[in-house]
Amino acid sequence: MASSILSDCSSARLLPLRRALLPQRAPRIRPCPALASPRRLLIAARPQLFPRPPRMDSVPTAAAAASSAESATASADASAKVIDGKLVAKQVREEIAVEVTKMKDAIGIVPGLAVILVGSRKDSQTYVRNKKKACEAVGIKSYEVNLPEDSSEEEVIKHISGFNSDPSVHGILVQLPLPRHMNDENILNAVSIEKDVDGFHPLNIGRLAMQGRDPFFVPCTPKGCMELLHRYGVEIKGKRAVVIGRSNIVGMPAALLLQKANATVSIVHSQTKNPEQITRQADIVIAAVGVANLVRGNWIKPGAAIIDVGINPVDDPESPRGYRLVGDVCYEEASKVAGAITPVPGGVGPMTIAMLLSNTLESAKRIHKFK
Numbered sequence: 001m002a003s004s005i006l007s008d009c010s011s012a013r014l015l016p017l018r019r020a021l022l023p024q025r026a027p028r029i030r031p032c033p034a035l036a037s038p039r040r041l042l043i044a045a046r047p048q049l050f051p052r053p054p055r056m057d058s059v060p061t062a063a064a065a066a067s068s069a070e071s072a073t074a075s076a077d078a079s080a081k082v083i084d085g086k087l088v089a090k091q092v093r094e095e096i097a098v099e100v101t102k103m104k105d106a107i108g109i110v111p112g113l114a115v116i117l118v119g120s121r122k123d124s125q126t127y128v129r130n131k132k133k134a135c136e137a138v139g140i141k142s143y144e145v146n147l148p149e150d151s152s153e154e155e156v157i158k159h160i161s162g163f164n165s166d167p168s169v170h171g172i173l174v175q176l177p178l179p180r181h182m183n184d185e186n187i188l189n190a191v192s193i194e195k196d197v198d199g200f201h202p203l204n205i206g207r208l209a210m211q212g213r214d215p216f217f218v219p220c221t222p223k224g225c226m227e228l229l230h231r232y233g234v235e236i237k238g239k240r241a242v243v244i245g246r247s248n249i250v251g252m253p254a255a256l257l258l259q260k261a262n263a264t265v266s267i268v269h270s271q272t273k274n275p276e277q278i279t280r281q282a283d284i285v286i287a288a289v290g291v292a293n294l295v296r297g298n299w300i301k302p303g304a305a306i307i308d309v310g311i312n313p314v315d316d317p318e319s320p321r322g323y324r325l326v327g328d329v330c331y332e333e334a335s336k337v338a339g340a341i342t343p344v345p346g347g348v349g350p351m352t353i354a355m356l357l358s359n360t361l362e363s364a365k366r367i368h369k370f371k
């Protein structure tokens with residue numbers, strides 16, 4: 001079911017988090033136009049994961065993005081480059097398919113991903129189905145376990161242990177959110193860190209946070225954000241980055257990755273004073289709070305690169321599903337100021353699944369010492 005969050009950025013009906021993030025006395029707000037204007041698409045960079053080839057000319061460099069956005073402030077119809085996650089994800093999947101075939105031909109091993117779903121949330125079922133389809137399309141074998149909502153933690157852990165010791169499984173994913181009666185930590189701790197393709201095990205997160213250590217896996221969504229920045233030639237070193245949101249699965253690891261890539265990072269959260277002022281200093285913004293259209297055009301530094309992780313359903317009687325998806329960033333406003341921006345849908349979402357496939361392949365290669 002779609003939530004009733006309004007998509008109009010100027011909405012007076014603020015959610016608690018949004019209220020907390022907004023200044024006490026809100027400035028005069030212009031409405032964020034509800035309908036997205038046609039987006040200028042861009043041919044994305046060539047595949048870079050295996051290994052990274054040189055940049056293509058069609059991809060904006062940070063400087064080009066910045067200068068195009070500076071002129072955007074002068075001319076009304078100029079707009080940010082669209083960072084096309086759907087296109088990049090397709091390229092990544094194609095690269096993975098090639099690697100999977102190579103591995104199978106060379107050593108007879110097919111990467112395997114096990115997905116555990118507890119309960120029957122419609123959205124989770126859709127995500128799991130999409131993951132399965134994505135696996136099939138690149139030649140990764142998928143294993144699925146569906147457990148009833150009222151299963152015990154022990155039952156879930158029993159299945160995790162089975163996959164931990166199953167040599168045909170190289171990645172294990174426990175679909176989140178888990179039912180309320182379960183403790184996420186107990187369950188995620190049970191996943192072998194060598195198969196933790198979500199990168200949610202505390203040891204993987206801990207290694208991500210430490211200098212000179214590397215996690216086995218980087219969480220898929222933040223990894224997808226970084227991949228988009230890299231493929232679009234956005235320079236990170238020495239830049240100011242702001243991450244909005246501090247969740248374990250996106251905000252926090254995204255901030256750690258940006259810092260590892262030598263950005264100076266601030267995290268804006270529900271208790272931050274003047275979030276828009278802090279965000280306006282950023283050359284790179286990753287928004288991951290789950291509040292529709294929170295980030296307005298006046299939060300953004302001209303020329304900044306904006307990665308919008310939010311996928312928020314808003315009621316839309318005109319859409320076939322009765323709702324449509326909008327990001328945490330008011331696209332219509334932001335795209336007039338930013339140098340580059342991801343759309344929703346078609347931005348970070350498809351990259352998350354592509355990175356899951358990438359992590360699964362990486363795991364199989366590591367376990368079988370295949371280069």
Ligand SMILES: Nc1nc(=O)c2c([nH]1)NC[C@@H]1CN(c3ccc(C(=O)N[C@@H](CCC(=O)O)C(=O)O)cc3)C=[N+]21
Nearest residue numbers: 173174175176177198220345346347348349350352353
């Ligand atoms: N253990 C675990 N790992 C996850 O990675 C995980 C999870 N649990 N629980 C749920 C979230 C959510 N998530 C998404 C993946 C793809 C899209 C995606 O492809 N979205 C499309 C939109 C699809 C549509 O139109 O509905 C897009 O943004 O273009 C979105 C969300 C992974 N998650």
